[in-house]
């Protein structure tokens with residue numbers, strides 16, 4: 001047995017009947033930022049909450065602002081994103097599997113390990129604050145264990161831990177890059193398959209996917225130009241979308257920007273903007289007045305489509321299955337020529353004959369992992385099969401609702417081949433639809449490969465990994 005193993009701290013007995021909150025006479029001081037981060041990690045684990053929804057609510061409720069809010073955000077998102085990597089390090093430091101430990105202790109350890117490995121927070125502060133947190137949340141009896149575990153973690157930096165724990169890059173590049181960029185292996189494999197590469201490009205894609213994304217705004221066509229929006233917000237006109245603005249990091253809460261408050265602009269990834277714009281760019285012969293967005297909630301693309309429809313004299317029907325999301329569409333598209341329908345897109349009851357249809361199908365979201373910190377660890381490979389069935393059914397329903405010669409644009413926020421080429425290839429074959437070269441409808445965008453589909457990537461385009469295919473109904 002090597003020295004490393006001999007010095008592993010022992011874990012507290014899980015079955016020991018220790019009362020919670022037993023502890024010192026004076027309650028330990030836990031700083032508000034770390035307490036919020038801990039509470040969010042716990043909500044994500046216990047009730048499948050979304051970190052990016054819970055965190056802002058808690059910050060508001062507890063009136064945490066400024067540097068404390070920034071620290072809470074960094075710790076919450078960072079520890080969520082890096083969970084698999086942190087767990088591997090913690091496992092290596094413990095003498096029993098992490099799954100046997102009290103989950104509250106594991107939440108605290110993840111926060112502590114994140115601070116030690118991926119921030120510049122001094123070791124004494126990272127360890128001390130985590131011990132305080134564990135004492136306050138679980139009880140004094142775990143402090144020795146937490147302290148010993150984190151001291152062990154702090155013996156190496158992230159690079160040294162990775163050298164010890166990550167697979168060999170030459171023998172297992174997917175496993176190595178997955179671990180080094182805190183991705184589950186199956187997600188890394190799906191990126192490799194979509195890129196057709198398990199070398200430098202896969203590494204670049206996973207690294208880009210492990211960084212915090214820039215905020216993009218969309219200027220509502222006919223209301224404000226991208227140049228004006230950039231000037232007002234201090235951002236830069238986006239490189240590809242004619243309506244996009246990219247904000248500098250640390251620009252504050254984009255919801256506070258005046259054009260956003262006045263609904264002249266909204267937050268929307270540039271890749272999503274490009275897909276919505278592509279719907280309107282496909283040449284049509286004949287009528288061009290009835291547009292349909294078949295999976296429209298919460299309404300980001302519907303709002304852009306609605307504004308463009310308004311300028312060209314068309315109208316949009318927006319379908320959404322979830323009533324609360326349908327209400328969000330109504331809010332996002334107020335004043336635009338859009339009618340919202342709460343219905344299942346597979347049997348919407350709408351009258352066929354649409355000229356342009358968008359199917360922005362429910363998907364694994366593997367293309368937007370940067371924005372949903374915990375999603376990469378929550379999603380499972382088995383989820384994809386259920387989704388592809390639904391995606392295929394929605395695409396068939398969309399083609400049924402389209403007039404001959406009309407077009408259907410199929411979009412998913414995922415590069416997973418089963419959800420992209422797999423679904424489109426099969427349905428196009430079955431319905432004898434013509435697959436158009438979608439690259440033509442993304443005219444300013446470089447590095448789009450050989451077509452006919454478009455796959456955007458964070459490392460190539462600075463956008464989410466959106467996929468877009470365009471079919472013409474025979």
Ligand SMILES: C[S@@+](CC[C@H](N)C(=O)[O-])C[C@H]1O[C@@H](n2cnc3c(N)ncnc32)[C@H](O)[C@@H]1O
Nearest residue numbers: 295296297298299300301320321344345360362
């Ligand atoms: C990827 S999201 C759409 C995002 C939206 N287009 C936007 O840009 O804001 C997919 C949406 O489809 C909805 N959905 C799921 N199953 C559906 C179905 N069978 N029919 C219609 N909508 C469905 C989901 O509730 C979700 O709001």
